[in-house]
Amino acid sequence: MSCKIHAESYDSIIERNWPDGFKKTHQRKDIFILLFCSEEPMSAAEIYDQLNSGDPKEKYAFSTVYRNLLAFEKAGIVTKTVLSTEAEAVYELKKSSHKHYAICTVCHRKIPIKTCPLHDISKFVESSLNGFEITGHQLEILGICNECQKKK
Amino acid sequence: MSCKIHAESYDSIIERNWPDGFKKTHQRKDIFILLFCSEEPMSAAEIYDQLNSGDPKEKYAFSTVYRNLLAFEKAGIVTKTVLSTEAEAVYELKKSSHKHYAICTVCHRKIPIKTCPLHDISKFVESSLNGFEITGHQLEILGICNECQKKK
DNA sequence: ATGTCTGCAAACCTTTTGCAGGGGC
DNA sequence: GCCCCTGCAAAAGGTTTGCAGACAT
Numbered sequence: 231m232s233c234k235i236h237a238e239s240y241d242s243i244i245e246r247n248w249p250d251g252f253k254k255t256h257q258r259k260d261i262f263i264l265l266f267c268s269e270e271p272m273s274a275a276e277i278y279d280q281l282n283s284g285d286p287k288e289k290y291a292f293s294t295v296y297r298n299l300l301a302f303e304k305a306g307i308v309t310k311t312v313l314s315t316e317a318e319a320v321y322e323l324k325k326s327s328h329k330h331y332a333i334c335t336v337c338h339r340k341i342p343i344k345t346c347p348l349h350d351i352s353k354f355v356e357s358s359l360n361g362f363e364i365t366g367h368q369l370e371i372l373g374i375c376n377e378c379q380k381k382k
Numbered sequence: 383m384s385c386k387i388h389a390e391s392y393d394s395i396i397e398r399n400w401p402d403g404f405k406k407t408h409q410r411k412d413i414f415i416l417l418f419c420s421e422e423p424m425s426a427a428e429i430y431d432q433l434n435s436g437d438p439k440e441k442y443a444f445s446t447v448y449r450n451l452l453a454f455e456k457a458g459i460v461t462k463t464v465l466s467t468e469a470e471a472v473y474e475l476k477k478s479s480h481k482h483y484a485i486c487t488v489c490h491r492k493i494p495i496k497t498c499p500l501h502d503i504s505k506f507v508e509s510s511l512n513g514f515e516i517t518g519h520q521l522e523i524l525g526i527c528n529e530c531q532k533k534k
Numbered sequence: 535a536t537g538t539c540t541g542c543a544a545a546c547c548t549t550t551t552g553c554a555g556g557g558g559c
Numbered sequence: 560g561c562c563c564c565t566g567c568a569a570a571a572g573g574t575t576t577g578c579a580g581a582c583a584t
Contacts, residue, residue, distance in 0.1 A: 405582090405583060405584075406583075406584095407582075407583070425573095426573080426574080427573080444573095444574085445574090445575075445576080448573095448574060448575070449575090452575095469572070469573065470572090470573065470574090471573085471574090
């Protein structure tokens with residue numbers, strides 16, 4: 231498990247972000263740190279692979295990954311997103327509040343879109359859907375990223 | 383297999399919309415008619431169920447449904463969409479050119495949005511994603527439909 | 535007659551669940 | 560010590576694939 235952030239600061243990061251009354255197992259801390267360090271949302275398989283790529287004495291079960299992602303989600307610190315281009319769901323910490331992605335159809339990179347271009351879409355749509363009460367939305371931008379364009 | 387349209391017009395509908403050189407099996411015609419008559423995009427399971435709900439002498443395999451939906455998609459007359467709220471993909475004929483839905487989170491109804499509110503989003507997003515070439519997008523509106531609001 | 539399409543069954547992939555043992559608090 | 564969490568294995572959905580026979584052209 232590697233990250234740009236110094237190992238000694240992991241504890242304080244966890245301390246600051248941990249949900250109240252949430253049991254601190256080493257599996258949960260490891261998943262949290264992985265998500266914290268990742269620039270992109272991660273799938274359960276990616277998390278599982280990274281967890282098990284380290285010391286082979288440490289084993290992590292797939293079910294543990296899924297159950298804890300769900301637990302994190304319920305605790306309100308993780309967001310699960312299902313993208314139309316991928317078979318698997320992806321997960322990320324809520325801190326970064328990225329809700330939308332530009333997805334490269336070649337390399338499958340997921341680039342967060344900082345601002346949401348939909349803030350005033352609601353009135354527009356609501357008027358044409360008589361009575362439909364909007365509670366959320368999902369937006370994906372598909373295309374070809376900078377690097378993949380160069381490769382061609 | 384029932385539909386609002388009179389049975390005698392099925393043949394001409396198929397004649398008009400059938401891809402060139404695409405073999406006309408009764409399974410394919412039936413799937414096509416189902417999609418043609420549906421107001422909402424359908425999942426493979428929904429198509430399968432409707433196909434097999436008729437004369438029990440007529441059997442349709444799941445693989446036939448999937449293979450033909452894929453074949454239709456390759457032939458350019460069907461669109462497959464993966465929605466974030468559903469485990470299954472949904473399929474529809476391209477004719478109606480519905481690309482976006484308002485999805486009721488209670489009853490899972492999928493209401494097509496006639497106009498695309500994203501026609502001028504591209505410049506906006508492209509400028510913040512240096513070099514990302516946009517080729518498409520997916521938008522979902524989530525909420526509670528008229529009927530489900532009344533039920534509460 | 536040819537090659538494609540079909541049904542059946544098995545495989546596949548992601549995710550969920552049951553259970554017995556282990557580890558936080 | 561209690562209860563929640565973990566690992567393992569099996570199951571559960573949705574989708575894909577291999578194969579032998581059937582059908583459209």
